Amino acid sequence: MSNRLSPALASKLATPLQIGSVVLESRVLQSPLSGVTDLVFRRLVRRYAPKSMIYTEMVSAKEIHHLQTLPQLMEIAPGEEPISIQLFDCRPDFMAEAAQKAVAEGALTIDINMGCPVNKITKKGGGSSLLRQPEVAEAIVKTVVDAVEVPVTVKTRLGWDDDQITILDFARRMEASGASMLTLHARTRAQGYQGTARWEWIAKVKKVLSIPVIANGDIFSVEAAIACLSQTGADGVMCSRGTLGYPFLVGEIDHFLRTGQVLPPPSIKARLQCGKEHLQGLWEYKGQRGIIQSRKHMAWYCKGFPGAAELRDKLSRIESLEQGYQLIDRAIFNY
Numbered sequence: 001m002s003n004r005l006s007p008a009l010a011s012k013l014a015t016p017l018q019i020g021s022v023v024l025e026s027r028v029l030q031s032p033l034s035g036v037t038d039l040v041f042r043r044l045v046r047r048y049a050p051k052s053m054i055y056t057e058m059v060s061a062k063e064i065h066h067l068q069t070l071p072q073l074m075e076i077a078p079g080e081e082p083i084s085i086q087l088f089d090c091r092p093d094f095m096a097e098a099a100q101k102a103v104a105e106g107a108l109t110i111d112i113n114m115g116c117p118v119n120k121i122t123k124k125g126g127g128s129s130l131l132r133q134p135e136v137a138e139a140i141v142k143t144v145v146d147a148v149e150v151p152v153t154v155k156t157r158l159g160w161d162d163d164q165i166t167i168l169d170f171a172r173r174m175e176a177s178g179a180s181m182l183t184l185h186a187r188t189r190a191q192g193y194q195g196t197a198r199w200e201w202i203a204k205v206k207k208v209l210s211i212p213v214i215a216n217g218d219i220f221s222v223e224a225a226i227a228c229l230s231q232t233g234a235d236g237v238m239c240s241r242g243t244l245g246y247p248f249l250v251g252e253i254d255h256f257l258r259t260g261q262v263l264p265p266p267s268i269k270a271r272l273q274c275g276k277e278h279l280q281g282l283w284e285y286k287g288q289r290g291i292i293q294s295r296k297h298m299a300w301y302c303k304g305f306p307g308a309a310e311l312r313d314k315l316s317r318i319e320s321l322e323q324g325y326q327l328i329d330r331a332i333f334n335y
C-alpha cells in the first residue's frame with residue numbers, strides 16, 4: 001500500500017469536516033464499540049486524538065425510556081467533546097426521547113445505529129434490520145431530527161446480504177430524511193465482520209450523496225486509511241477493531257492527515273503502560289466489574305511481541321488490580 005495521498009485529496013482532508021451545524025477539526029473518527037468505548041477507553045483515545053469525534057457504545061432507546069436513571073453507557077466526562085451518543089431501537093418516539101436526553105448529557109451529534117448485525121437487536125427491528133425497513137428508518141431519522149437541535153447521523157451497512165445490497169437507495173433516503181452524515185461499514189449484515197470490507201461501495205455512495213460520507217471497515221493502519229480515502233473519495237474514516245488494545249490508531253491517522261508524516265509506532269513498553277492505565281481506569285470506574293471487563297482489553301494489548309501469548313493468557317484470567325499490575329510491570333521491566 002502506498003503511504004501517499006494525492007495533493008488534491010490531501011488538501012481536502014486537511015480542511016474541517018462539516019456535519020450539519022457542527023464543525024470537526026479532524027476527519028478521523030473513533031467508532032462506537034459496544035463493550036469497549038466506555039469513558040475509560042475514550043479517555044485514552046482522546047489523549048492521542050484531541051480533535052476527533054468519539055462515539056459512545058450503542059445505547060438502547062427502549063432502556064432509556066423505561067429506566068428511572070440514565071444508563072452508565074451515556075455518561076460523558078467533562079472535556080470529552082467532540083462526542084456523539086449512538087442510539088438504537090426501531091420506535092421513532094423512543095428514539096426522539098432518548099435523543100433529547102442524550103443532547104442534555106452533552107452529545108454534540110446523535111448517531112443512529114442501523115448496522116448492528118446481532119440477532120438480539122435485529123429480531124426486535126433495530127440495528128441492521130432497518131435496512132430491510134427503509135420507511136421505518138426514514139421515520140426514525142425524521143422524528144429525531146425534529147426532536148433535537150444537534151445534527152443526526154446514521155451508521156449502517158451495505159444491505160442485508162449479497163442479494164439485497166440496498167445501500168444506494170437507503171443512503172439517499174437517509175439524506176432526504178434529514179441525516180447530516182452517513183457512516184458506511186462496507187459489509188453486509190450477513191457478512192458480520194467476515195471477509196474484506198467492500199470499499200468500492202463507499203465510492204458509489206459518496207457519488208450519490210451531498211452529506212459527508214465516512215468510510216468504515218478494515219481501517220487497521222495509516223496505510224489502510226490512505227488507501228481507503230484514495231479509493232473512495234470519502235470525507236473521513238472511522239476506526240473500529242483496529243483500536244482494540246491500540247487506542248493510538250485514530251491519533252496516528254489524524255496526525256498523518258494533518259502533517260503528511262507517519263508517526264513511529266509506540267514501543268512495546270508504551271503499549272503495555274497504556275494497557276496498565278486502561279486497567280486502572282476500569283477498576284476506578286467500574287470496580288470488580290471493570291476487572292472482569294479488563295481481561296479482554298488486556299488480551300488485545302498483548303500482541304506482536306515475544307512472550308505476548310503467555311502474558312495474554314495470564315492477563316485474561318486476572319481477578320484483581322494488583323494481579324494485573326504485577327503481570328504488566330514484570331513485562332514492562334523485561335523490555
Ligand SMILES: Cc1cc2nc3c(=O)[nH]c(=O)nc-3n(C[C@H](O)[C@H](O)[C@H](O)COP(=O)(O)O)c2cc1C
Nearest residue numbers: 031032033034057058113155185217218219240241
Ligand atoms: C466489539 C465490537 C462492538 C461493536 N459495537 C458497535 C456499536 O455499538 N455500534 C455500532 O454502530 N457498531 C459497532 N460495531 C461495529 C464497528 O463500529 C464497525 O462498524 C465494524 O467493526 C467495522 O469496522 P472494522 O472492520 O474496522 O472493525 C462493533 C464492532 C465490534 C467488533
